[in-house]
Amino acid sequence: MTNPTRDQLLSAAARLYGEHGFRGTTTRRIAEEAQVNEVTIFRLFGSKSALLLEAIRTHGTDVSDDQLPLTPRDPLSELTAWSAHQRSTLRSMRSMIRKAMSEFEEHPDMPKCMENGANTVHTRLYRYFERMQELNLIDPKADVRAATAMLLSSLFHDAIARDMYPDLFPHPSSSAPAIYSRLALRSLGCNLPAAARETTRRRRAS
Amino acid sequence: MTNPTRDQLLSAAARLYGEHGFRGTTTRRIAEEAQVNEVTIFRLFGSKSALLLEAIRTHGTDVSDDQLPLTPRDPLSELTAWSAHQRSTLRSMRSMIRKAMSEFEEHPDMPKCMENGANTVHTRLYRYFERMQELNLIDPKADVRAATAMLLSSLFHDAIARDMYPDLFPHPSSSAPAIYSRLALRSLGCNLPAAARETTRRRRAS
DNA sequence: TTTCAATGCAAGTGACTACTTGCATCACAT
DNA sequence: ATGTGATGCAAGTAGTCACTTGCATTGAAA
Numbered sequence: 372m373t374n375p376t377r378d379q380l381l382s383a384a385a386r387l388y389g390e391h392g393f394r395g396t397t398t399r400r401i402a403e404e405a406q407v408n409e410v411t412i413f414r415l416f417g418s419k420s421a422l423l424l425e426a427i428r429t430h431g432t433d434v435s436d437d438q439l440p441l442t443p444r445d446p447l448s449e450l451t452a453w454s455a456h457q458r459s460t461l462r463s464m465r466s467m468i469r470k471a472m473s474e475f476e477e478h479p480d481m482p483k484c485m486e487n488g489a490n491t492v493h494t495r496l497y498r499y500f501e502r503m504q505e506l507n508l509i510d511p512k513a514d515v516r517a518a519t520a521m522l523l524s525s526l527f528h529d530a531i532a533r534d535m536y537p538d539l540f541p542h543p544s545s546s547a548p549a550i551y552s553r554l555a556l557r558s559l560g561c562n563l564p565a566a567a568r569e570t571t572r573r574r575r576a577s
Numbered sequence: 578m579t580n581p582t583r584d585q586l587l588s589a590a591a592r593l594y595g596e597h598g599f600r601g602t603t604t605r606r607i608a609e610e611a612q613v614n615e616v617t618i619f620r621l622f623g624s625k626s627a628l629l630l631e632a633i634r635t636h637g638t639d640v641s642d643d644q645l646p647l648t649p650r651d652p653l654s655e656l657t658a659w660s661a662h663q664r665s666t667l668r669s670m671r672s673m674i675r676k677a678m679s680e681f682e683e684h685p686d687m688p689k690c691m692e693n694g695a696n697t698v699h700t701r702l703y704r705y706f707e708r709m710q711e712l713n714l715i716d717p718k719a720d721v722r723a724a725t726a727m728l729l730s731s732l733f734h735d736a737i738a739r740d741m742y743p744d745l746f747p748h749p750s751s752s753a754p755a756i757y758s759r760l761a762l763r764s765l766g767c768n769l770p771a772a773a774r775e776t777t778r779r780r781r782a783s
Numbered sequence: 784t785t786t787c788a789a790t791g792c793a794a795g796t797g798a799c800t801a802c803t804t805g806c807a808t809c810a811c812a813t
Numbered sequence: 814a815t816g817t818g819a820t821g822c823a824a825g826t827a828g829t830c831a832c833t834t835g836c837a838t839t840g841a842a843a
Contacts, residue, residue: 376819376820390682390683391683392598392600392679392680394598394600394601394800395600395683397799397800397801398800398801398802399799399800399801407820407821408820408821408822409801409802410802410803410804410820410821410822411819411820411821412801412802413801413802413803414819414820415819418801418802419800419801419802466682469675469678469679469681470679472675472678472679472737472738472741473598473675473676473678473679473680474598474679475675475740475741476596476672477596477597477601482741482742486741486742489742489745490742490744490745493744493745514747514756514759514760516747517747517756517757517759517760518760520731520735520745520746520747521727521730521731521757521760523734523745524727524730524731524733524734524735525726525727525730525731527730527734528729528730528733528734529726529730531678532678534681535678535681535688535692536688536692536695536696538696538699539695539696539699539726539729540726541720541722541723541726550720550723551723551727553720553723554720554723554724554727554764555764557763557764557766558760558761558763558764560763582789582790600830603829603830603831604830604831604832605829605830605831613790613791614790614791614792615831615832616790616791616792616832616833616834617789617790617791618831618832619831619832619833620789620790621789624831624832625830625831625832
């Protein structure tokens with residue numbers, strides 16, 4: 372059952388939360404943004420908190436359509452595409468993520484709303500690397516869990532902090548997912564087919 | 578010239594900022610924490626903003642004593658020690674960092690206060706890897722800038738987010754700096770002396 | 784002792800905030 | 814036409830907040 376007023380309020384709240392955080396997202400602001408009367412917020416949600424919590428739940432667990440195949444065939448390009456996609460998603464949500472993290476102590480429910488999304492992404496990548504290990508595409512002794520963490524940390528940090536500290540990240544920005552993916556695979560001792568390896572080398576020469 | 582009232586206010590403000598952010602750090606709270614009268618804030622600093630800005634400047638650029646040598650001798654252990662130290666520093670500042678990042682749009686000065694610290698750390702690590710490259714300790718073609726970014730992102734993310742999403746990071750926490758360092762060196766194609774490599778393998782078997 | 788600077792105390796100002804209340808309007812279903 | 818639910822409007826409540834003002838106190842220096 373769709374209710375346009377509810378939806379308007381939820382998306383307005385989510386957007387404003389990303390801009391102003393919990394305290395700075397006032398009920399007056401939300402009402403204006405959603406073009407409804409302020410009292411409607413309390414009629415529909417009971418309180419500002421309840422509205423914001425539901426807004427983050429709705430908009431904060433947007434686990435994007437996953438593109439990592441179950442069976443790795445061309446790891447570098449698969450991983451690059453997936454990384455680019457994840458970074459883009461995180462980037463589009465960066466303000467909200469920053470706010471939720473910031474308010475961990477005062478509103479622990481906020482980052483909590485995003486935990487499922489984060490764990491899902493982590494599990495997907497971890498499985499992919501495990502599968503690669505089973506197929507002997509990487510060093511059997513490689514620390515797959517650590518590489519997973521490292522690649523995700525790079526994507527995450529790039530997504531949420533590049534606009535603040537641009538010099539800390541690889542340039543151009545569009546190449547960063549490929550760069551991180553290559554490094555991650557390399558740290559895993561990835562044995563690429565000779566053809567794929569030749570391609571990689573040529574690209575790096577240019 | 579030291580002024581105890583000023584110092585008290587600055588450190589109270591910095592601490593409270595880490596807990597409550599800009600808006601949630603009220604002048605009344607600061608005064609109470611510092612055990613001074615609220616009006617003193619305006620006498621000494623003119624406004625809440627000015628106090629908070631100076632507090633973050635004072636407490637937010639704590640670039641810890643650097644332990645990376647100019648000439649790499651034992652990269653894995655040097656890097657591990659350095660990483661552990663950086664992570665510890667970041668961890669101790671994590672609430673403040675989260676707040677400052679969160680408030681980038683509304684108070685861009687806050688993350689700005691930390692930029693020098695971040696760039697300094699980045700430059701140190703980058704130089705270390707470059708030096709390694711000059712000494713032929715790593716692949717001459719390795720992307721040193723990318724590996725720098727990747728290791729720092731891992732340390733950063735671990736420091737500021739482990740308490741929120743513990744399952745995303747390597748365990749035990751105390752081993753994470755070593756794990757990240759190993760991966761980073763590996764991604765750079767680090768040629769460790771045979772003895773050092775043997776040691777590493779034994780440790781992983783246990 | 785007097786003076787002066789630093790700080791405390793108390794009251795206040797004007798603006799903001801989440802939320803409530805009572806009445807009115809509108810659109811849809813019966 | 815009537816009834817009902819959803820929403821708007823307007824006013825209000827009680828509390829919070831950064832900041833100001835006037836007077837008082839304290840400690841150090843001359």
